[in-house]
Amino acid sequence: MDCIFCKIARNEIPSKKIYEDDYMLAFNDINPQAPVHILVIPKQHIPSLDEINTGNSDVIAKIFECIPPIAASAGLINGYRLISNCGSDACQSVGHLHFHILGGRQLPANMA
Ligand code: 5GP
Ligand code: ZN
Numbered sequence: 001m002d003c004i005f006c007k008i009a010r011n012e013i014p015s016k017k018i019y020e021d022d023y024m025l026a027f028n029d030i031n032p033q034a035p036v037h038i039l040v041i042p043k044q045h046i047p048s049l050d051e052i053n054t055g056n057s058d059v060i061a062k063i064f065e066c067i068p069p070i071a072a073s074a075g076l077i078n079g080y081r082l083i084s085n086c087g088s089d090a091c092q093s094v095g096h097l098h099f100h101i102l103g104g105r106q107l108p109a110n111m112a
Contacts, residue, residue: 001045005096009043019070023059026070026101035104036074040067046097049086067101076103083111 007013008027015027018038029037042059046052052060071080080103085092 003045003094003096005039005041005094005098006045009041018074019066021062021066023062024066026066029100033100034102034107036076036080036101038070038074038101040070040099040101042097047095048092048097049084051097063099067099071101071103074101074103076101079103081107081111 008015017027019026026040029039083100
């Protein structure tokens with residue numbers, strides 16, 4: 001599978017890992033848009049939010065359970081933003097579901 005995030009999950013491409021378990025990986029974005037910019041991915045290849053279903057939503061639940069402690073361990077005591085770009089209108093550039101955790105500064109109110 002020629003997917004960059006699958007390769008990161010398999011350690012074929014290096015990343016700065018923040019958290020890892022059997023189901024997910026959190027690592028620093030290579031092009032950070034904020035002082036803290038972490039990507040959280042399922043290890044299994046799910047292309048986007050549109051492909052979440054009853055067969056894989058258990059992994060999504062585990063990811064969401066882990067996001068608050070990951071944000072806390074990154075020092076985001078004043079809050080953070082969680083984003084998942086889905087499809088071309090949202091400028092999704094990597095076709096493997098991922099959640100951006102952004103924080104460490106005041107973020108703009110208008111995201112669009
Ligand atoms: P998207 O635009 O799909 O929502 O977000 C993709 C993100 O993946 C971007 O923020 C981009 O900087 C990040 N990214 C792309 N390739 C790599 C990579 O090889 N390593 C890491 N750590 N991040 C990457
Ligand atoms: Zn993938």
